[in-house]
Amino acid sequence: MASLKALKIRIGSVKSTQKITKAMKMVAAAKLRRAQDAAQAGRPYAERLAGVVSSLASKVTVSESSPKLLAGTGKDQVHLLVVATSERGLAGAFNTNIVRAARRKAEALTAQGKTVKFYLAGKKGRVLRRFYPATAILHDADQSAIKNPGFADARTLADDIIRRFEAGEFDVAHLFYGKFVSALVQEPTEQQIIPVASLAAPATATSGAADAAVEYEPDEEAILADLLPRNVAIQLFRAMQENQASFFGAQMNAMDNATRNAGDMIKRLSIQYNRTRQAAITTELVEIISGAEAL
Template identity: 35%
Template sequence: MAVSLREYRARIKSTESMKKITRAMELIAASRIIKAQQRAQAAAPYARELTRAVSAVATYSNVDHPMTTESEDPKRAAVLVVTSDRGLAGAYSSSVIKESERLVEMLREEGKEVDTYICGRKGEAYFKFRQRPIVQSWTGFSDQPSYAVAQEVGQTLIDAFLKEQGEEGDVDEVHVVYTRFRSMLVQEPTAVRLLPLEVVEGEEKPSADDALPLYEFEPSPEAVLDELLPRYVQSRIFFALLQAAASELAARQKAMKAATDNADELIKKYTRIANQARQAGITQEISEIVGGVNALADASAASD
């Protein structure tokens, strides 16, 4: 019984140590998520205005740009999967990977081959463990992405899209799978097609009283599109990385809070069992003492 009691006390001690770790990680995630939300909100106006500018050029210029032109026979698509670099975030990375698997299956049903690009060590480890080819991967920034990384990722995907069909590494479509931050409780895996460009001005339609703007393009619509479209793609990728970072921190905070609560329950359970074991040990010792006293009393009475 004493061995069992020591075992439960050791379990209580180890669970308390684990609780301190999960509680600290919960607080760290809670402190960082505010900054991540602020960065995502700060990037939204630039992305919105850039979308309006691209929409205006694409709508009023009547220019067939390579990045806005649909391929007549698309055969290959690139899929960028945005996961986390670290674990302990619940089902965050696995949900994104499941969404990417669904997208890949849909593309293959359409007769397209898929090139995979990865952001985050979790996604990279998933595909490497299953021996699936990865064209290129970027790691080490999932919780604090920078615009420089978004530029590098965006330029890589643009270069692959602009290659001539049949050239090594060419793709006809570019898709991004990331986690959209809805709220602290809801993070939604989302798949978006970036190229060929599908520019959406917004959900709200202009009223009848709104005057349509007049646009002049200098030096030319083609030159404006050449400058705006890469910036548009890079800003969309940067916004996706910021959304994913906020979602990762929210998922980690939620997972660590659940782990801390589970540790509390385990400590209570082990404490109760340890008390029961201690009481059982005391009861057994008392029974042995009483039995010994009775045996001595009986032996003394028999000798008299």
């Protein structure tokens, strides 16, 4: 049985931890609203742009002059998995779910005889190094200095990924991130960003764009040269915003659960402390009474 001193020290330690987790929950809750607004505000533009370029991809006639970002390289042997995670932990299973989704995709592609490489955007994605050789990690983007992701940050990553694509380092790129649904729900999401995935069939908001004739001004090459790289950057920017909101939601939940668990532990330890103290007092009284009777 633990001594009274040991129990008292442990109760104090748990109370200190509870104060920290409660403070972290409040900070995450305060940051969540702004991150949630940013993620939701960016969705319509990102989704509409993805619909436009997907519509173009369904109409493109593959030739030597076709933009590779739109038509692809003509093969799909090497796949790049862009895994966007957070830089920090203490957010429950948020990062684990994204990494797990990427690993499942990698296993499915490997089973088909494809070559898989990884582009890590976020420190918590480095856990993939445990499962894959160093040659499979194409790049590890350090984002520790990014507090509030901006479009310039996403454009930097997009330019690097596009440069590697044009250099022939991979044929297809898939993006993995956590889509913000609510403070309680963050959904691991996969999206093909290179080449643009064409629309299989007209659907909802993009149905009109899929059937419409496309006219270019001033010319097709100039439009696509700006539109296609911008689409990759926008999709990465959206992933960073969604991850930001999802991270704070997951962290708020995790810290709330940790605070509750700490409270439960304090109650159990307090009961154990009181019982141990009462037992010690009872033992002393018995000894005193026994000594008095002996006299």
